Amino acid sequence: MSAHLVVNVLLGLALVVFLAYRQATWQYLDPARIWRTPLVMGVVGVVVLANSGVTVTTTDVVFLAIEALVTIAVGLTTGSITRFRTVSTPDGKGRTLQSRTGWAGAALWIVLIVVRIGLDVVGGHLGAHLLTATGTILLVLALNRAARAVVVDQRIPRGARRASMMVR
Template sequence: MTLSTILNALLLLALIVWLGYRQSTWRPIRSGRMWRMPILLGIAGAVVLAQTVDRITTLDVIALTVEAAISLGVGAAMGRIARIRPIVAQPSVRTEGASLESRTGWWGMALWLIVIVSRVGIDLAAAANGAFVASSTGAILLLLAANRAMRVLVLESRTRRLVGGGSDTAAPTARSMMGS
């Protein structure tokens, strides 16, 4: 096992624990705040990839394309299955500026497992055939950024529909919540 493999495993484990926690807890829906993670992951991934990759093979492109499709599809599914409800607790610093909150729960965690299993399988197959970019830390961060960005896009779209095209801070009616 190389140091890179160990670091990738630790990074993946830390992200799984953190995202698993976030899947199971109600989080305020605030557009600007939701975009922070995908943007930071994307920048970090691009920087790491630019510093560590000398050349990209055709097999790398194929592996990354398949992984990106899976990440985007799962991100869309996560945004779609997220439960949305009005914030019922007293306003706090955590909920400031939001009137809705969401969570994906155990189904969200199951979707993360799909991403992880498919990623490990594709990475092992790609590496066995000489394509190592797909399993790099930079690629992992970029694919996570794509997943999170797609989730935010779908969640924002659903939120706009719930509040009748208004901002994400408008409170939905009980009838509009039934459709989510």
């Protein structure tokens, strides 16, 4: 096993632990900013892919479509299981709305990662090499976060949305 692979595995595990923690704990939510992350990741993903000079094959397109469907489904589900609460003490930015998906959200992240790795392995054996490109990974994550944002944006309690407009 190469040092590069070990580092990637350790970074991947650290990311899973971090994401599971974030899903399971209450986090302040700014309704006006839930679209920022998917937008930034999507733009960076497109730029990285455009600059990579990778050749796209039919196999790549098929596997990317499968991955897109899975990641969107997970994002929509994550958005639908998101819970909200309003706290009496605002954070440093004046936010009082918090959200979390709990351990079910953490499990969905793990499912997404396992499916992604599985598709990478199978796709790699069949000649789909675009799945492992950094730009593709960013686009997949952007799709997931955008699908979540679509649902969360519609589910934010009315009073919380108005209060968030007054956040500095």
